[in-house]
Amino acid sequence: MVFIDACFGKETPYTPIWMMRQAGRYLPQYMVVRERAGDFLSLCRDYRAASEVTIQPVEILGVDAAILFSDILVVPMQMGMDLRFEAGEGPRFSDPIRSQSDLARLDPQKAAAELGYVYDTISLTRSRLAADKALIGFCGAPWTIATYMIEGGGSKNYAVCKRMLYENPQLLHEILRLVTEATKLYLAHQIGSGVDAVQIFDSWAGALEPSAYEEFGWRYILEITEFLKAKFPHIPLIVFAKGTGAQMSRLSSIAARRGEASFDVWGVDWSTPIELAREQLGGKFALQGNLEPMRLYDRGAIESGVREILVAMKGAAHIFNLGHGILPDVSVQNAKYLVDLVHELSAR
Ligand code: 1CP
Numbered sequence: 001m002v003f004i005d006a007c008f009g010k011e012t013p014y015t016p017i018w019m020m021r022q023a024g025r026y027l028p029q030y031m032v033v034r035e036r037a038g039d040f041l042s043l044c045r046d047y048r049a050a051s052e053v054t055i056q057p058v059e060i061l062g063v064d065a066a067i068l069f070s071d072i073l074v075v076p077m078q079m080g081m082d083l084r085f086e087a088g089e090g091p092r093f094s095d096p097i098r099s100q101s102d103l104a105r106l107d108p109q110k111a112a113a114e115l116g117y118v119y120d121t122i123s124l125t126r127s128r129l130a131a132d133k134a135l136i137g138f139c140g141a142p143w144t145i146a147t148y149m150i151e152g153g154g155s156k157n158y159a160v161c162k163r164m165l166y167e168n169p170q171l172l173h174e175i176l177r178l179v180t181e182a183t184k185l186y187l188a189h190q191i192g193s194g195v196d197a198v199q200i201f202d203s204w205a206g207a208l209e210p211s212a213y214e215e216f217g218w219r220y221i222l223e224i225t226e227f228l229k230a231k232f233p234h235i236p237l238i239v240f241a242k243g244t245g246a247q248m249s250r251l252s253s254i255a256a257r258r259g260e261a262s263f264d265v266w267g268v269d270w271s272t273p274i275e276l277a278r279e280q281l282g283g284k285f286a287l288q289g290n291l292e293p294m295r296l297y298d299r300g301a302i303e304s305g306v307r308e309i310l311v312a313m314k315g316a317a318h319i320f321n322l323g324h325g326i327l328p329d330v331s332v333q334n335a336k337y338l339v340d341l342v343h344e345l346s347a348r
Pocket of ligand 1: 019020021022023024025034040067068069070071072073085090091138140153154155201203325
């Protein structure tokens with residue numbers, strides 16, 4: 001698979017591409033399946049429907065990899081929390097974790113066992129997906145998951161989490177430890193069910209000051225990648241820690257001090273110059289990214305952005321992607337234009 005070869009830094013006939021959040025509302029075919037399923041969580045739990053929307057972007061856009069259709073928040077939900085997606089409001093936990101006594105409600109083993117609908121989606125999808133297309137499994141990084149568990153939903157300033165971080169760091173560490181345990185088991189099951197690669201999304205990494213991110217964010221990610229790399233060396237691991245562009249060399253040194261690289265691909269967000277990422281990380285990691293997602297509104301903007309990124313990454317291990325998730329109102333034609341353009345301009 002071209003995508004897997006690129007993750008491991010091997011030469012490929014062209015630069016592979018997929019898009020974060022590629023299965024979603026901008027696709028009319030997704031909306032049809034979503035309506036049929038009722039609500040978002042029912043869609044995640046219905047493995048046939050989830051598999052169908054996982055495959056849609058591969059068939060409609062021609063991307064080189066499918067990403068499992070699910071959500072990062074199914075992990076805390078199956079650990080024992082009450083999750084709702086209110087229309088237009090995003091995720092809500094009615095019972096956020098705020099004190100030591102709340103921890104008794106969280107069970108990592110139960111989570112990994114109750115996520116069977118995800119494992120079913122993976123095996124069905126792998127059996128249906130073309131042999132040359134990769135299936136990516138994923139999870140949220142412990143820090144990003146913890147922000148939702150503690151705040152009770154999305155947040156602008158993460159004040160409840162950060163107050164806990166400075167006032168009661170031990171409690172935050174205990175929450176992160178439980179999520180880390182659940183995530184290791186969950187990802188091992190995802191790999192056992194057939195995913196070809198795994199991405200860890202640390203979407204809110206940039207919310208922490210660098211020293212706090214090292215202690216409460218990065219080290220838990222490395223714990224997960226070290227665990228998986230030892231067990232499944234043939235499965236490429238991708239880490240996307242959004243908003244950490246100014247810390248790339250520090251974070252990679254921390255990883256290097258712990259031993260051999262435990263992950264393969266460094267996800268670069270749209271605010272980080274990819275040539276800077278190449279300078280600081282090139283040779284050690286394949287890079288993934290980093291077109292500004294809003295460029296998808298305009299074909300001229302797509303073309304100039306693609307050309308710039310391909311020139312900066314020429315001769316280096318690279319997977320093309322957006323620098324964060326695709327937005328719900330972009331045109332499918334423009335998304336397809338991007339995929340075709342990357343394939344065409346990178347052909348060797
Ligand atoms: O109403 C709906 O249709 C639900 C919208 C939706 C979708 C389509 C949510 C709710 N999640 C998803 C799917 C999803 N989430 C995928 C599927 C595979 C794909 O990429 O196509 C993935 C990988 C995610 C991951 C995810 N969920 C992240 C990390 C990636 C990122 O964008 O930073 C995060 C932060 C979430 C939480 C979440 N779930 C849903 C929403 C709207 C959010 C974000 C809320 C917020 O901004 O705080």
